[in-house]
Amino acid sequence: MSDLQPIRIPDIGDFDSVDVIEVLVSVGDSVEAEEGLITLETDKATMDIPAPVAGTVTALTVSVGDQVSEGDVIGEMSVGASEAPAPAVESQAPPATPETPAHDQTQKISEATAAAAIKDADARTQMLVLGAGPGGYAAAFRAADLGMEVTLIERYESLGGVCLNVGCIPSKALLHAAKVIDEAESMADHGIVFGKPEIDSAKLGEWKGSVVSRLTGGLSQLAKQRKVKVVHGTGRFVSPNAVAVTDHEGNEQIIGFEQCIIAAGSAPIRLPFEPDDARIVDSTGALQIDPLPESLLVVGGGIIGLELGSVYATLGVAVTVVELTSELMPGADRDLVRPLQKRLSSMFDDILLNTKVTGMSSADGGVEVSFEDKNGTSTRQFGKVLVAVGRRANGEKIDAAAAGVNVDERGQIPVDKQMRTNVPHIFAIGDIVGQPMLAHKATHEGHVAAEVAAGEKRFFDARVIPSVAYTDPEVAWVGLTETDAKRDGVAYEAAAFPWAASGRSLAMGRDEGKTKILFEPGTGRVLGGGIVGTSAGDIIGEIAFAIEMGADAEDLGLTIHPHPTLGETVGLTAEAYEGTLTDLYIPKKKKH
Numbered sequence: 001m002s003d004l005q006p007i008r009i010p011d012i013g014d015f016d017s018v019d020v021i022e023v024l025v026s027v028g029d030s031v032e033a034e035e036g037l038i039t040l041e042t043d044k045a046t047m048d049i050p051a052p053v054a055g056t057v058t059a060l061t062v063s064v065g066d067q068v069s070e071g072d073v074i075g076e077m078s079v080g081a082s083e084a085p086a087p088a089v090e091s092q093a094p095p096a097t098p099e100t101p102a103h104d105q106t107q108k109i110s111e112a113t114a115a116a117a118i119k120d121a122d123a124r125t126q127m128l129v130l131g132a133g134p135g136g137y138a139a140a141f142r143a144a145d146l147g148m149e150v151t152l153i154e155r156y157e158s159l160g161g162v163c164l165n166v167g168c169i170p171s172k173a174l175l176h177a178a179k180v181i182d183e184a185e186s187m188a189d190h191g192i193v194f195g196k197p198e199i200d201s202a203k204l205g206e207w208k209g210s211v212v213s214r215l216t217g218g219l220s221q222l223a224k225q226r227k228v229k230v231v232h233g234t235g236r237f238v239s240p241n242a243v244a245v246t247d248h249e250g251n252e253q254i255i256g257f258e259q260c261i262i263a264a265g266s267a268p269i270r271l272p273f274e275p276d277d278a279r280i281v282d283s284t285g286a287l288q289i290d291p292l293p294e295s296l297l298v299v300g301g302g303i304i305g306l307e308l309g310s311v312y313a314t315l316g317v318a319v320t321v322v323e324l325t326s327e328l329m330p331g332a333d334r335d336l337v338r339p340l341q342k343r344l345s346s347m348f349d350d351i352l353l354n355t356k357v358t359g360m361s362s363a364d365g366g367v368e369v370s371f372e373d374k375n376g377t378s379t380r381q382f383g384k385v386l387v388a389v390g391r392r393a394n395g396e397k398i399d400a401a402a403a404g405v406n407v408d409e410r411g412q413i414p415v416d417k418q419m420r421t422n423v424p425h426i427f428a429i430g431d432i433v434g435q436p437m438l439a440h441k442a443t444h445e446g447h448v449a450a451e452v453a454a455g456e457k458r459f460f461d462a463r464v465i466p467s468v469a470y471t472d473p474e475v476a477w478v479g480l481t482e483t484d485a486k487r488d489g490v491a492y493e494a495a496a497f498p499w500a501a502s503g504r505s506l507a508m509g510r511d512e513g514k515t516k517i518l519f520e521p522g523t524g525r526v527l528g529g530g531i532v533g534t535s536a537g538d539i540i541g542e543i544a545f546a547i548e549m550g551a552d553a554e555d556l557g558l559t560i561h562p563h564p565t566l567g568e569t570v571g572l573t574a575e576a577y578e579g580t581l582t583d584l585y586i587p588k589k590k591k592h
Contacts, residue, residue: 133161135442479528
């Protein structure tokens with residue numbers, strides 16, 4: 001005696017109907033559980049539909065060229081009592097009965113497929129994290145702290161991703177070196193004269209590398225302490241529950257997982273007309289400062305371009321910045337950028353606004369670059385060119401479609417507030433989920449994803465995310481900006497405190513700074529703020545905290561700040577708004 005088992009199409013992702021491109025079995029064939037019966041093809045990938053149990057195919061109702069949808073019955077199987085039972089798989093789907101609805105059976109079939117993918121892999125893990133940048137390693141470590149078995153995949157030889165290896169940390173080390181040179185030079189006006197600095201670019205590069213090594217080495221130790229398994233190589237999905245990792249020698253292994261957090265980051269955008277020339281670099285290449293060129297063109301007047309351009313200018317390189325729009329650092333309020341632009345104008349050879357780069361070509365003496373502005377076209381030659389026009393998410397580089405994960409036209413992976421993708425057991429965090437592409441955002445998203453995966457009720461619900469340009473002076477902002485408020489018609493009231501009235505700023509010889517806070521009319525609640533000046537990035541967190549806590553001007557003004565500090569300018573700005581400030585005389589505005 002035998003039972004008849006219907007063969008249904010399981011969950012096939014966000015597709016209404018899918019083409020049948022191959023039929024793998026015939027009526028009368030004996031098949032094992034999970035053996036492929038037919039092959040389907042979408043515009044992103046192909047997939048085999050497995051047998052739900054071991055048995056004999058008694059009917060097939062599909063042919064090549066047909067279209068099927070989730071839940072369709074495509075045939076049936078005979079499961080005889082005398083036949084050998086299927087291998088024991090805990091989540092194997094039982095025959096459908098009146099007590100077992102079709103959708104429950106489909107779910108169990110999917111679980112069985114996942115179990116088989118994990119079982120057949122070269123290695124298995126409970127949680128796999130793809131990418132070990134600030135978001136990825138934070139997610140991996142948090143998941144391990146919550147009791148999960150974790151495998152962390154990283155393409156670099158050391159942990160830390162782009163940020164620690166070729167991004168945030170090495171660039172900040174070079175910015176610090178540049179700041180020391182600038183500060184020493186500025187003291188000449190105050191009676192302390194240093195000799196002209198001698199730049200040993202090779203030794204400076206070694207020091208930068210030592211900073212990176214110390215941090216990445218610390219991460220390796222933290223991974224060992226948490227028993228996080230680290231695999232070095234490039235990962236790509238081969239199924240919803242498996243990733244293929246190729247190491248630097250070309251060896252490949254398949255790692256099966258129960259849950260996954262994608263933290264694969266982003267990559268610099270290249271211009272379509274860039275020739276293959278080692279003198280044309282992205283932000284990673286720009287960190288290699290030995291040897292220093294005589295001249296540098298920075299394409300893009302955003303944060304990355306201005307930071308690295310400042311380093312090169314301080315080290316004696318003739319720097320030119322070209323920006324397509326009418327202003328440097330788009331996104332920040334103009335009154336905050338103005339002091340920076342004034343300083344950069346004296347540091348850089350040239351700042352070209354409203355100017356388009358139309359072409360590049362290699363020449364013996366450098367890179368020939370063509371420009372176009374309102375006055376026409378021109379060509380200039382540079383020893384090195386840094387292209388810093390933005391970054392693109394890496395969603396298209398990891399074969400996400402093989403896992404059924406949606407990727408949009410910008411390479412980004414859409415997620416919900418719990419950082420879940422459209423595939424429930426796969427999460428995504430950091431640059432790959434979109435703007436703002438900032439390390440501190442990725443870290444918080446990583447914590448959320450790990451905690452949700454571990455069964456905790458968590459959501460990413462940050463009200464604001466601060467942005468910082470580590471130039472000199474630094475520019476930092478958080479929450480509502482005046483630019484956005486005016487554009488969107490948001491009511492606000494602003495107050496500012498000039499650092500020319502700050503004792504600490506004057507003692508440092510840096511009085512060009514400014515602290516500005518935006519308040520909600522009527523309530524005085526903090527809506528946003530911006531700072532330009534030394535260590536602005538270290539101060540902006542107080543305004544971010546005020547927004548998160550729903551603080552108002554009175555809360556900030558009555559908080560006793562240490563004096564003399566740059567941080568006290570936050571409290572003084574709130575006092576200016578409240579009308580209680582005594583460090584400056586600000587006439588009260590007449591109420592209408």
